Amino acid sequence: MKVLELENVTRRRDGKTVLDKVNWHVEKGEHWVLYGLNGAGKTSLLDLINAYIFPTEGKVSVLGLEFGKTYLSEKLRKQIGFVSSSLQQKISPYDNAYEVVLSGAYASIGLYEETTEAIDRKGVEILKELGCLEYANRTYETLSHGERQRVLIGRALMAEPALLVLDEPANGLDFIAREMLLETIEGIAKKPDAPTIIYVTHHIEEILPVFTKTLLLKDGAVFAAGHTNELVTSEGLSAFFGMPVEVGWNQGRPLLSKVKRKSG
Numbered sequence: 001m002k003v004l005e006l007e008n009v010t011r012r013r014d015g016k017t018v019l020d021k022v023n024w025h026v027e028k029g030e031h032w033v034l035y036g037l038n039g040a041g042k043t044s045l046l047d048l049i050n051a052y053i054f055p056t057e058g059k060v061s062v063l064g065l066e067f068g069k070t071y072l073s074e075k076l077r078k079q080i081g082f083v084s085s086s087l088q089q090k091i092s093p094y095d096n097a098y099e100v101v102l103s104g105a106y107a108s109i110g111l112y113e114e115t116t117e118a119i120d121r122k123g124v125e126i127l128k129e130l131g132c133l134e135y136a137n138r139t140y141e142t143l144s145h146g147e148r149q150r151v152l153i154g155r156a157l158m159a160e161p162a163l164l165v166l167d168e169p170a171n172g173l174d175f176i177a178r179e180m181l182l183e184t185i186e187g188i189a190k191k192p193d194a195p196t197i198i199y200v201t202h203h204i205e206e207i208l209p210v211f212t213k214t215l216l217l218k219d220g221a222v223f224a225a226g227h228t229n230e231l232v233t234s235e236g237l238s239a240f241f242g243m244p245v246e247v248g249w250n251q252g253r254p255l256l257s258k259v260k261r262k263s264g
């Protein structure tokens, strides 16, 4: 079953075409990077996947259900785990890390229901897996940026999503926190029952080896989509940026640098 199917999707906002005839198919078991510069249309694309906005033209299907044709049930909502900076801002500063993770079982912001023993156990398991156990009882406001990101990923995993969208999760993290978070994400991706992950970024060096597929988005259109090792090359990215760059690889991760013009 296809996790995501976008067919010729165009979206206009206030007369501006922010997405232009986008085609994108994501299969179960794949992990993708969605890469684009500022203003490329990444957020708009994610808003479509989340059914926050609808296409002006074209078709969007998530987990086999076409938006607009069927009622977007709570069940489907729960199958899409989403971690973004706008979610960060919605979490109550006074909820503790454990409560934030548990709230994911109900897809709610805040915990309003009596949890079951099974849910409590699962929450602890996830906190352990993501390395958050030591600050489980601390309020969200006291957590560092990196700790908050982990807790939000834990919250998303509580509902056992089929699709996990991580929207620039490493933004604002220092080198060590970023690398630790990426290691955790790699661990999630490698599990046999892992959700399909879409990792959104504008940093090439965050592309982990588990992200074998990449979509390069430019000016609202798909510049290229396919195997990461075929697209993330010096030639491919020089064409994408419209300036000469060099891609080097180290331990399965790409490194990007600008090619200096020869003087004289």
Ligand SMILES: Nc1ncnc2c1ncn2[C@@H]1O[C@H](COP(=O)(O)OP(=O)(O)OP(=O)(O)O)[C@@H](O)[C@H]1O
Pocket (backbone or CB within 6 Å): 013, 014, 016, 018, 036, 037, 038, 039, 040, 041, 042, 043, 044, 045, 202
């Ligand atoms: N409501 C809107 N009305 C008009 N234009 C919009 C609207 N929302 C977004 N845009 C424009 O659409 C384009 C794509 O924006 P979007 O936020 O999707 O890009 P992005 O790739 O997420 O960028 P960034 O990495 O900077 O967050 C931008 O040029 C933006 O100004």
